[in-house]
Amino acid sequence: MRFAHLLGLRDGDDAAHWARIRSAQLDAGRQLALLMLGANLLGAAATVSLFARQVPGLWLGGWALLVGTVAVAVAIRRLGTRHRDGGYASQSDLRATAGEGVALAIAWAMPCLVFTQPGSNSAYVLWMILSVLMTAGAVAMAPLALATIAFLGGLGLSVTIKLVMNGSFAAAGATTVFTVMLIAICLNRARSLVVIRVGQMALAERDETVSLLLREFEETNADWLWETDAARRVVRASPRFAYACGLDPVTIEGMPFLQVLAGPSWETGDFAPGLRHLADKLKTRESFRDLRLSLNVEGQERWWELAASPRFDENGSFCGFRGVGSDVTEQRASDDKINRMARFDTLTGLPNRLMVNETLARAMSEADKWGGRCAFMMIDLDRFKAVNDTLGHPVGDRLLSRVAERLGQLMNDNTNCGRLGGDEFAVVMRDATDTRAVESLAQRIIETLSRPYEVDAHTLYIGASVGLAIGPRDGRTAEMLIRSADLALYRAKDAGRGVYHAYEPELHVQAEERRVLEMALRQALDKGEMHLHYQPVVDAATGSLTGFEALLRWHSPQFGDVSPAKFIPLAEEARLIQPIGEWVLRTACAEAARWPAPTRVAVNVSADQLQNPGFVAVVTSALAESGLSVERLELEVTESVFMHEGLGATKTLERILDLGVRLSLDDFGTGYSSLGYLSRTRFSSIKIDRSFVQGASKGVKEAIAIIRAVVALAQSLGMATTAEGVETEAEHHMVQDLGCTKVQGYYFGRPLPVEEARAVASRRWDETVAA
Known part of the structure; x- marks a missing residue:
């Protein structure tokens, strides 16, 4: 704290804070104004008595009137100040008090300079009066440090000058030292008063803040303070605590704290676990927090959360607990709801x-x-x-x-x-x-x-x-x-x-085999383990070759020849069917381009491929790169693709048909058959599953009826029909009699490696049979 701030010559970093301190200084000066007035009047009376026989009455009376006037004016000014403790005062308000000190110093300097004679006994007595007055001023005017310095400094300087003029140098030095000491004491006391006031202000602010918080806390509907004595009885029960318990403060005062919380169960002893835990904490005198317990308040279940610490007196003796409680019923309900949503x-x-x-x-x-x-x-x-x-x-x-x-x-x-x-x-x-x-x-x-x-x-x-x-x-x-x-x-x-x-334990073994098989399948294309076989498709009436169906085969160095029935579903599940299907399409188109026209190639397409928006671009690219004409490519789909209609499979098929590519419906009647699919999509042919062909060959009436119905439906829609799985001459004649237009099966040829298929395609099928 700098003295410039103390004297009101400069402001501190916190202007509002120092404005309050200045107001406190002015208020302290006001409280001591009458003391200073009394000291001046008594000093004036003693001085008049001292010089009554030495100084003319007119002079002495005039001076006494001057001192009285100045002293009364200063007192009135101090008593009439508008500043109060806790208010605000400007620097100019504090600086103005310097004039009061100067006026008093001038008034009291006159007896020393005018009335005293060198070497007289009255000079010594006057000095004693002035010393007492200066000391009283240092005490009474200490809060107003600037005014005190002006008064003490002015009066001390006058006495010192007079003594120097009389040749009393030792007395002049002593006076100077005395004056400086009084000023130092005054400044130190003023500083102490300011420090004390700053502390009081801080305490007052803290008390006000704490009172405000406590007041707000007590006014909150769900929170309250509670306190017990050493016997665990409720003391100083707050209205909020009593209201939360459903009781009035008078009734709750002095009741055992646990009885208040237990409610009706106090008599039965059927306490909640939380209440037993609280009793243990109170018994061991341990601090606790976030302790939740269930209570019955006026017939309703409420949940409270308590926190408390033990209290000890100055001798270290336990005198009870003081804590805070909260009603967390709604919070618990919210937690229960969140917990339910999570589970x-x-x-x-x-x-x-x-x-x-x-x-x-x-x-x-x-x-x-x-x-x-x-x-x-x-x-x-x-x-x-x-x-x-x-x-x-x-x-x-x-x-x-x-x-x-x-x-x-x-x-x-x-x-x-x-x-x-x-x-x-x-x-x-x-x-x-x-x-x-x-x-x-x-x-x-x-x-x-x-x-x-x-x-x-x-x-x-x-x-x-x-x-x-x-x-x-x-x-x-x-x-x-x-x-x-x-x-x-x-x-x-x-x-x-x-x-x-x-x-069954072997399921784990199969799952592990499936995992290892999937890992090998992911690398099969890159390692060149995939290849295609081609099964002939012939005209049912003439036996002439019309095309081939491309069938995917996988020969793994680790697993050998893996059945398509085993790895195709695995590829679909592992999301590998799209890259594998694209490779099949491009390879089949490139091979079919080597065959003489109009030999076609049929390629199976999965539902996953049709869900890919870029599949049409893949088909276009495969045809362009191979040079195969669009009418020689036939894509085979099963009825399951229409179960993904919401994912755009039907739109993809329409775009493929717009290219001129032929479309065949495979395994008709074995899945989710719907005649609506045939009317909405322009299929070029329907393939009858081999299960119906085999059933018809055994004389199963239902199978025969289904084949006839499919053939009739295809003819009415302008579609061809292909019978799959024809393995004997009898089956060939049967499907021919039933009206099927094309035939596919082991009777006409097994799936052939690429070289054999290429050789078959280069000559007429009837010549191959004759050979």
Whole structure:
């Protein structure tokens, strides 16, 4: 703190802060104004008495009047100041007090300079009066340091000058030292007063802030303060605390704190765990926070959160607890809601994957503890994707809700169901010691979920496949058991869906083989392990060659010749079908360009390829690079592509047809047959699956009827029909009699390597037969 700030000559960094300090200085000066007035009047009276016989009465009376006037004026000025402690004062307000000190110094310098005579006894007495007056001024005027310096300095300088003029140099030096000491004491006291005032201001601000916070805290509906004595009785109960307890402050005062919180259960002793935990904390005199407990307040369950610390007196003796409480009922309800959202499926209301995993983990822990068994079932809905694709996701969501309702009706105290995501559900059975009961539940789930559903005026038919695993036999952890059930579900779907399958150890072996096979498949193209065979397609009436169907083959150094029935589904699942399919298309077009016209080549296209917006560009590029004319390329698709109609498969086919490429519908009648597909898409031919050909050759009436119906339908739509799987001459004559226009099968040729196919294409088929 600099003296320039103290004297009001400069402002500190915080102008408002120093303005308040200056106001406090002026207020302190006002409080001591009467003391200074009394000192002046008594000093004047003593001086008049001292010089009554030495100084003319007129002079002495005039001086006395001057001193009295100045002293009264200064007192009136001090008492009449508008500044108060806690207010604000400017620098000019503090500087103006210097004039008061100067006026008093001039008034009191006159007796010393005018009335005294050198060597007289009155000079010594006057000096004593002035010393007392200066000391009184240093005390009374200390808060106003600038005024005090002006008064002491002016009066001391006058006395020193007088003594020097009289030749009393030692007395003059002593006077100077005395004056400087008084000024120093005055400044130090003024500084101490300012420091004290600054501390008081800081404390006042803190107290005000704390009072404000406490007031706001007490006024908050859900928060309150509480306090107990050493006997754990409530003391100084706040109105908010009493209101939160449903009691009045008078009743609650002096009651045991635990009794207040226990409410009706105090008599029965049926305390909540949180209350017992609180009792332990109070008993051990430990600080605590975030302690939650449930209370019954006026018949309603409320949740409180408490925090407190023990209190000790100056002797270190325990005297109770003081703490804060909050009503967190709404917060807990919100937490419960968030927790439910995190663990329950919002669509079906069933436990979600997280909750299912936690339930399974607990079931496995109990089974391991008691030496029992638990079961986990993974459920996949069959044909659900068709509902989503054809009727839309809103209908699909409502269907999932119906599935959840039916699944929930099958549950009991021993079982819990949940939704894993999409169209996958799960069931956890805590006690699975009865294997028959587990299998019976799996069968009932399939039967219940396979019954028709009525959703938005639609009758929907779906099914369910179930994979089940028993723990800890099929997995020591929840993750392992889920993996085992997933493998069992995969086997159930492979078995034709609509069935359940239990986990078997060899499923892990097969899964590992499948993983290794997928890794090899990812590198097959780059390593040149893929090649094409070509199976002849002939005219049913003449037996002449019309084209070949390109069939993909894979010879792996690790696995040998891998069946297309094995690696094609794997390629589709692993998202490898698009690059493989593009390679097949480009290779087949390049080979067909070597054959004599008009020999065609047919290439199978998957639904995944048609979902690719760039597939049309791939077809165009393959034709351009090979030089094959568009009418010699035929793309074969199965009915499954139309289940992806919402993904643009039909539009892709239309763009391909616009190029002039022929389109064939393969395996007609074995999938999701719909005559609407034939009317919307310009197919050039329909291929009749070999299962119908074989059935017709054995005299199955249904198979014969289906072939005749397909042929009649194709003829009416201007399409050709190709019978697949013709292996004997009798089958050839049969499909010829039924009206099929083209034939394909082992009777006319197995799939041929590229060199043999090229040789067959270079000569007429009838010549090949004759040879």
